[in-house]
Amino acid sequence: MALSDTKLRNLKPRSERYQEADEGGLFIEVLPGGTKTFRLRYRMGGRGSKQEKVTLGDYPAYSLADARQWRDDCAALVERGVSPMALKRGDAIPDDVAVTVKERSQKFIDDWCIHVRKKIEAKEAESRAASTVKAFAERWFSEVAALSNSNPRNIRRILDKDLIPAIGDKQIADVTVTDVLAITDRIKARGADQMALQTRNVMKRLFAYAIARELTKFNPAAAVEAQFIATAKSRDVALTSDEVGRLLRAIYQSSMKRAHKLALHLLILCMVRKSELIEARWDEVDFDEGVWSIPGERMKKDRPHVVPLSRQAVAMFEELKGLSSGSDFIFPSRSSLKKPISHSTLNVAVRTLDLDVRDFVLHDFRRTASTLLHEAGFNSDWIEKCLAHETKGIRGVYNRAEYIGQRREMLQWWADFVDAQIEEGQKVIIGRFGKAYRAA
Numbered sequence: 001m002a003l004s005d006t007k008l009r010n011l012k013p014r015s016e017r018y019q020e021a022d023e024g025g026l027f028i029e030v031l032p033g034g035t036k037t038f039r040l041r042y043r044m045g046g047r048g049s050k051q052e053k054v055t056l057g058d059y060p061a062y063s064l065a066d067a068r069q070w071r072d073d074c075a076a077l078v079e080r081g082v083s084p085m086a087l088k089r090g091d092a093i094p095d096d097v098a099v100t101v102k103e104r105s106q107k108f109i110d111d112w113c114i115h116v117r118k119k120i121e122a123k124e125a126e127s128r129a130a131s132t133v134k135a136f137a138e139r140w141f142s143e144v145a146a147l148s149n150s151n152p153r154n155i156r157r158i159l160d161k162d163l164i165p166a167i168g169d170k171q172i173a174d175v176t177v178t179d180v181l182a183i184t185d186r187i188k189a190r191g192a193d194q195m196a197l198q199t200r201n202v203m204k205r206l207f208a209y210a211i212a213r214e215l216t217k218f219n220p221a222a223a224v225e226a227q228f229i230a231t232a233k234s235r236d237v238a239l240t241s242d243e244v245g246r247l248l249r250a251i252y253q254s255s256m257k258r259a260h261k262l263a264l265h266l267l268i269l270c271m272v273r274k275s276e277l278i279e280a281r282w283d284e285v286d287f288d289e290g291v292w293s294i295p296g297e298r299m300k301k302d303r304p305h306v307v308p309l310s311r312q313a314v315a316m317f318e319e320l321k322g323l324s325s326g327s328d329f330i331f332p333s334r335s336s337l338k339k340p341i342s343h344s345t346l347n348v349a350v351r352t353l354d355l356d357v358r359d360f361v362l363h364d365f366r367r368t369a370s371t372l373l374h375e376a377g378f379n380s381d382w383i384e385k386c387l388a389h390e391t392k393g394i395r396g397v398y399n400r401a402e403y404i405g406q407r408r409e410m411l412q413w414w415a416d417f418v419d420a421q422i423e424e425g426q427k428v429i430i431g432r433f434g435k436a437y438r439a440a
Helices: 005-010 064-079 084-089 095-130 133-148 152-167 177-188 193-212 241-253 258-270 274-278 311-323 345-351 364-375 380-386 393-398 404-423 433-438
Strands: 018-021 026-030 036-043 051-059 291-294 305-308
Touching (some): 026 064, 036 064, 051 084, 064 084, 095 133, 133 193, 152 177, 241 258, 241 364, 241 404, 258 311, 258 404, 305 404, 311 404, 364 380
Antiparallel strands (some): 291 305
């Protein structure tokens, strides 16, 4: 059977070389290493004469159509008494066929050169496109970053917001230290020094991978010392009042479940730990008294904790009552009403947000509330009691006050303050519970 492109593509190497024939003496030879080479058998003196072989070249550099055209050219030479092998060696061509052969051969050579040049140009264009920052960043994200990072959404946001728009069209090998500094300086101008540092770190990892893939020899981000961008901080994030507003607007404008929106809002208002909230039961909430009593076994220090509830918090719990489907838990799991949502549920919900605030974790809500309440001049003992922190030393031994009345007034002020940040500068619908507490 004659060869076909499909058959050629599917030829597999074996332990020994083997051949597959086409027509007119043309065949392909497959070597154990996988190389496929076009060759031609012919006889100069007809049947009974010695068989000769000549090689064209490898597939797919030479297509099947190229090989068949070459076979026909060789047949024309043989008819005129010219050996293709002799011609390949550079032997002299008889005068009576020289002109015909030269014209025929030159046309084949010219056509082949055009074909090869187009292939080379196409490969060069493909290579240039694959080695742009944008293309390589996508490759790095899918092959490395998205698999090895606990929060790939942050990296995705850095790539899309700051890296690709700035240098996405540049060749990865052409990126300079000046390019890196221009990106980090632009981020710092937004007042986000830590985000600038994170962006530099992402670029450093990206270019390290590019070096490993031999696309560049220089890491421009590694040449920029971290200390020249921002000082790396330990986990001490406290959101500003403006960031609190932007965060909650993003939460309420997102597509996450309503119960999760209210849970995140309650974490800010009640100043409790995430585990204390998500494992809360309805028998802990006293709607008449407006208090939430957390048993000691669910507290970090094994001591019961009472949270005076603001009007906003009471209204949220009332709405959550209707969303809990009769479960004993305030935030029941989607898979079973007999257990609460998992510890990662709210973290995952936050990761789905497109936030224009600093990187933070849910525990930072407590630090944020403490910081802003201290800045507002509230008594430190009240704040520490809201956080369920123990006062150390002699003072802690003698100070057993719960400050329920003072804490209730402070947490009401705090809930009103948070509302003001949500509504500052733009309107956002945060839900039914808003009407409930405004009517109170």
